[in-house]
Amino acid sequence: xxxxxxxxxxxxxxxxxxxxxxxxxxxxxxxxxxxxxxxxxxxxxxxxxxxxxxxxxxxxxxxxxxxxxxxxxxxxxxxxxxxxxxxxxxxxxxxxxxxxxxxxxxxxxxxxxxxxxxxxxxxxxxxxxxxxxxxxxxxxxxxxxxxxxxxxxxxxxxxxxxxxxxxxxxxxxxxxxxxxxxxxxxxxxxxxxxxxxxxxxxxxxxxxxxxxxxxxxxxxxxxxxxxxxxxxxxxxxxxxxxxxxxxxxxxxxxxxxxxxxxxxxxxxxxxxxxxxxxxxxxxxxxxxxxxxxxxxxxxxxxxxxxxxxxxxxxxxxxxxxxxxxxxxxxxxxxxxxxxxxxxxxxxxxxxxxxxxxxxxxxxxxxxxxxxxxxxxxxxxxxxxxxxx
Numbered sequence: 001x002x003x004x005x006x007x008x009x010x011x012x013x014x015x016x017x018x019x020x021x022x023x024x025x026x027x028x029x030x031x032x033x034x035x036x037x038x039x040x041x042x043x044x045x046x047x048x049x050x051x052x053x054x055x056x057x058x059x060x061x062x063x064x065x066x067x068x069x070x071x072x073x074x075x076x077x078x079x080x081x082x083x084x085x086x087x088x089x090x091x092x093x094x095x096x097x098x099x100x101x102x103x104x105x106x107x108x109x110x111x112x113x114x115x116x117x118x119x120x121x122x123x124x125x126x127x128x129x130x131x132x133x134x135x136x137x138x139x140x141x142x143x144x145x146x147x148x149x150x151x152x153x154x155x156x157x158x159x160x161x162x163x164x165x166x167x168x169x170x171x172x173x174x175x176x177x178x179x180x181x182x183x184x185x186x187x188x189x190x191x192x193x194x195x196x197x198x199x200x201x202x203x204x205x206x207x208x209x210x211x212x213x214x215x216x217x218x219x220x221x222x223x224x225x226x227x228x229x230x231x232x233x234x235x236x237x238x239x240x241x242x243x244x245x246x247x248x249x250x251x252x253x254x255x256x257x258x259x260x261x262x263x264x265x266x267x268x269x270x271x272x273x274x275x276x277x278x279x280x281x282x283x284x285x286x287x288x289x290x291x292x293x294x295x296x297x298x299x300x301x302x303x304x305x306x307x308x309x310x311x312x313x314x315x316x317x318x319x320x321x322x323x324x325x326x327x328x329x330x331x332x333x334x335x336x337x338x339x340x341x342x343x344x345x346x347x348x349x350x351x352x353x354x355x356x357x358x359x360x361x362x363x364x365x366x367x368x369x370x371x372x373x374x375x376x377x378x379x380x381x382x383x384x385x386x387x388x
Contacts, residue, residue: 021313
């Protein structure tokens with residue numbers, strides 16, 4: 001990445017995974033940056049997350065290789081099983097990722113990843129209790145107005161504020177479209193479960209209309225599970241809305257008995273309504289852009305949402321650090337030109353995976369769908385092609 005001593009002043013709205021990665025990458029490149037977060041403090045929210053080599057390789061560049069290894073499980077494979085019988089249908093090997101792609105495939109909690117990223121930015125970089133209300137963009141800069149009545153100015157503003165992005169909504173009033181599916185997530189201590197669930201790999205049970213995923217996290221101390229099934233529409237776009245363990249157990253009562261053991265060992269679950277949004281929206285103006293879920297929210301079925309946000313962060317940091325400080329629009333065009341086709345491709349792959357995972361013969365079609373996953377791992381987000 002190009003190193004610069006003088007650059008743009010960048011404001012990042014949102015201190016989630018994408019926003020903190022961007023802040024750390026900008027700091028590494030010598031670009032001034034402040035992050036504005038709507039919540040009053042960081043909390044440990046979310047359950048498990050899968051980081052593929054296309055993201056872990058970038059996090060290693062931030063000096064997080066050793067800290068990541070202490071909280072993550074290095075996955076050896078994704079196994080696909082029949083939902084009804086539990087019989088093994090196929091396997092995507094991942095134990096050679098470091099040799100092939102220069103970084104491991106990691107399983108960890110979202111909270112642990114978030115904590116690592118927070119440690120990679122200087123104290124005071126994140127300003128809490130700052131919910132974006134509106135933006136006023138002029139040729140000279142951007143003023144951010146917050147709901148607490150304060151404001152801030154920057155040369156460039158990046159909306160990394162997730163699926164309910166205030167920066168995005170300030171430009172277009174698109175509404176979330178419910179997918180017809182919901183997700184229930186839970187975490188269970190590994191010592192409460194058969195050893196099968198603690199093995200270092202992801203397991204996906206597939207069947208008609210629904211699927212179920214589990215994998216160990218927290219250096220093997222916990223097992224994360226994700227249950228996806230049809231549900232009536234509700235409006236909350238949230239990872240943390242409470243759910244009912246009994247509902248999950250009932251939905252999968254006629255599936256592999258091992259799932260019943262895992263589900264009933266959970267003390268609580270959260271639920272998440274899966275929505276999509278318009279993919280045709282341009283990300284950038286002259287001085288503002290979007291990144292991560294704010295730019296390209298995607299269904300979670302290829303486990304690439306956070307990975308693509310991390311790629312966005314590095315590509316955007318590279319474009320801003322290597323660009324002309326007097327021409328932020330050019331840097332933002334270069335970033336969007338480099339990232340948009342790939343992010344939208346992965347977005348489409350994730351939507352297609354939903355159909356494959358829930359087909360009547362899902363346990364065999366899922367193997368084919370996941371076969372394309374490793375094609376994403378070799379991408380280098382820092383290598384930006386010149387804009388046309």
